[in-house]
Amino acid sequence: MDQMPIQGQQVYQLSQFWSSVMVEMRQPQDFKTAILPLARIKKIMKLDDEVKMISAEALILFSKALEIFIRELGMRSWGHTEENKRRTLQRNDIAMAVSRNDTFDFLIDIVPRDDIKSTQRPEEEIRPMMVAPEQLYYYTALQQQQGVDPQQPMMHPQYMQQQQGQDIYGGAGFQQPMQPYI
Incomplete structure (x- = not known):
């Protein structure tokens, strides 16, 4: 895998990532321990005026979905970092990951495209x-x-x-x- 081009490595890593996510989802899990703070997620969800009550199951599912989302965005951002032969993740790496994937289109307003710059000054x-x-x-x-x-x-x-x-x-x-x- 060391001789693969960087784009090929990223595709391989993403396919491995989604395979591991699917295996992880099929295994029984303890939902009493969450990686992300459930109270904060609930507080953010309640910022929407239409949301009155949130069930515990919905909160746990949303937490797990957020965890997977953060991991995937991090992997895609890290891929851009490696393309530029750096070892530090920067803001423009996240912006590039958002711009390269249609799934992340909803983040275009949050991560503006003007942050995407050439890494060479x-x-x-x-x-x-x-x-x-x-x-x-x-x-x-x-x-x-x-x-x-x-x-x-x-x-x-x-x-x-x-x-x-x-x-x-x-x-x-x-x-x-x-x-x-x-």
């Missing part, structure tokens, strides 16, 4: 610093003092001083590496 990309409203006066005054166009993206003052070649750290000959303030 160009190294030259420098994002301007976003300024909080209470700091806006300081940066605007600084820009006016230095004669900077206020329409240009604002950079952190230390970054601007580094750009001008000034030693802002005060050490004799000590200069921090130039990095954008992100």
Whole structure:
């Protein structure tokens, strides 16, 4: 199985997953212990105005369905993580899993498609610093003092001083590496 392409491995893993789920469902289970908190599930179900009472059986079935759903979504997301040769599951992996499977269409509004990004970021990309409203006066005054166009993206003052070649750290000959303030 190591020589299979990643897509083939994912299909194989999903078929194995559903086979194990079917075997698990056919075996007798103890419903007194649930993996997900039943009280919280019941509370979420009652948020719907049309729901007045929830039977214990429905709650247990819903809990089991949620457990299977979470496991499948996790497997599909992990497949995208492996495709990108990473070992950390990221938000865009879940978004890709949702976008690749029609079964998860109901999640499109919850996991927006604009979260689906290329996993490669160009190294030259420098994002301007976003300024909080209470700091806006300081940066605007600084820009006016230095004669900077206020329409240009604002950079952190230390970054601007580094750009001008000034030693802002005060050490004799000590200069921090130039990095954008992100």
